Amino acid sequence: MRRGRLAGAASTLLGLLALAAASAVAEVAPETTLLRFSAIIDGTGERLPGREMVVAEGRIAAIGEALDQRYPAATRIDLGDLTAVPGLIDAHLHITYGFCRPSSGDAWRQLLQETPAAERLLAAIDNAARTLETGVTSARDLMALDGVDFQLRELIERGVVPGPRLFLGGTGIHPLVMPPGAAGSTAERVASLGQRAHEVADRGAQWLKIFATTGTGSDLSGTRNYEFPEIEAAVAAAHSRGLRVALHAYGPSVVPDAIRAGVDSIEHAVDVDEPTLRDWAAAGIFYVPTIDHNRWYAEHRGEFGYSGDDEARLRAFLPRNMEMLGRAWRAGVPIAMGSDAVLGMFGENTRELEWFVAAGLTPAAALRAATADAARLLGEQERLGRIAPGFAADIIAIAGDPLADIRAVTRRVRWVMKGGEVVVDRRSTGTPRPARYCP
Structure with missing residues (x-):
């Protein structure tokens, strides 16, 4: 009965797509808005000279002072006690990983074996809203099942539900769908991984993720899944279709192969030696360290059924991750x-x-990693990650100076604009909205 209700709720949401599309035709052009802040800090980490910004048709039109003289008819929003920074980019998440019921004590089994796609869509909608409330206006999702990520992206793009703009990797090349060491010749396995890249592109993904090693949750092993010819073929096929490639590597063993194959980002990796690190830097391949999720797993181990030993391993991985980040930077x-x-x-x-700063990055460098540099990873550096004329009006207002204390970004977001639309405003209470879609 409960699954029936969840499926019905998801179907109702999908049915709203046609209504949203029809109503969009009748909308008038968005009005011009003049925003005033105490300071404006760009995604480069630089403090801009002006304190006012004009937004029109979803983009930043002007930055400066006394802009009301040029835009006398603009609607004014006074955020004068808050600092503006660009909308943030979360370059690695799994937004469809969720369920509406309490954890059974084995969250992975509950997610993968007991949660229908309809329930995961409802949970994903809540995850998207919570993500937006942190100031994240764009995100890269790097693993999902059953096409729920594509459904969520369509709902967000049509304005049916709130959420960040999504750059998707679909299911990718994962042992669940492409078992490592499968039967067949090397040539057959190479062809199989290349074909998988084309299938991901056909679904409408922008990224291909290759799970080149083990490692997830409490498993920190980093054992190789795929050999270099397989990785190379998948990367070449993905790039031929315009996809970028993220490579999952918990340990250092496959990082040289990733560099040789020309991936676009390497996720998680630790313990990489200095010669390889120099090659990595020379190749210009991004590193996405993903430190904090291991803290979260350790603190919530009861929900996953992890042991005390699992928690100890997760906590021991944190300094290795931080050390690697500091050396890479x-x-x-x-x-x-x-x-x-x-x-x-x-x-x-x-x-x-916060881990970035603890690892030795300056607050300005940490901010760049979530704005201008992350936009460059996505190939969106001409549209996202900056506060500059012509860029998307993705702007967040925070309490404090992020160049002095990065916690102004991580803990004191008060207002969020995405594409010229105010999507979060908690200046009066400072508290996020509760989840709205899970029953």
Whole structure:
């Protein structure tokens, strides 16, 4: 009975798509809005000279002072006690990982074996809203099942539900669907992984994720899943279709192969030696370290059925991850912020930046990793991650100076604009909205 209600609720939401599309035709052009802040900090980490900004048709039209003289008819929003920074980008999450019921004590089994796609869609909608409330206006999702991520993206793009703009990787190349060491010749396995990349592109993904090693949840092993010829074929096929490639690597063993194959980002990796790190920096491949999710797993181990030993291993991985991030940053490897958020972690997406500063990055560098640099990873550096004329009006207002204390970004978001629309305003209460879609 409960599954029937969930399926009905999801069907109702999907049915709203036609209504939303029809009503969009009748909308008038958006009005011009003049925003005033105490300061404006760009995604480069620079403090801009003006304190006012004009937004029109979803984009930033002007930045400066006394803009009301040029735009006398603009609607004014006074955010004068808050600092403006660009909308944040979470470059690694799993927004469809969730369910509406309490954890059974084995959350992974509950998610993968007991939660229907309709329930995961409802949970994903809540995850999207919570993510938006952290100031994340764009996100890269790097693993989903049953096409729920594509359904969510369509709902968000049509304005049916709130959420960040999504850059999707679909299911990708994962042992669940592409078992490592499968029967057949090397040539057959190479062809199989290349074909998988084309299938992901056909679904409408922008990214291909290759799970090149083991490692997830309490498993921190980093054992190789695929050999170099397989990785190379998948990368070449993905790039031929215009997809970018993210490679999952918990340990260092496959990182040289990832660099040789020309992936676009490497996720999680630790313990990489200095010569490989120099090659990595020279190749300009991004590193997305995903530190904070292991803290979250350790603190919530009861929901996953993890043991005390599991918790100890997760906590021991944190300093290795931080050490790797510090060395990568000093070596010149480009860095992007990714939370690796799953299940109940949404709403804490940006705490990753606190680890960045603890690892030695300046607050300005940490902010860049979640704005201008993350936009470059996505190939959206001409549209996202900056506060500049012509860029998307993705703007958040925070209490404090993020160049002095990154917690102004991670803990004190008060107002969010995405594409010129105010989507979060909690200036009076400072509290997020509750989840709305899970029964």
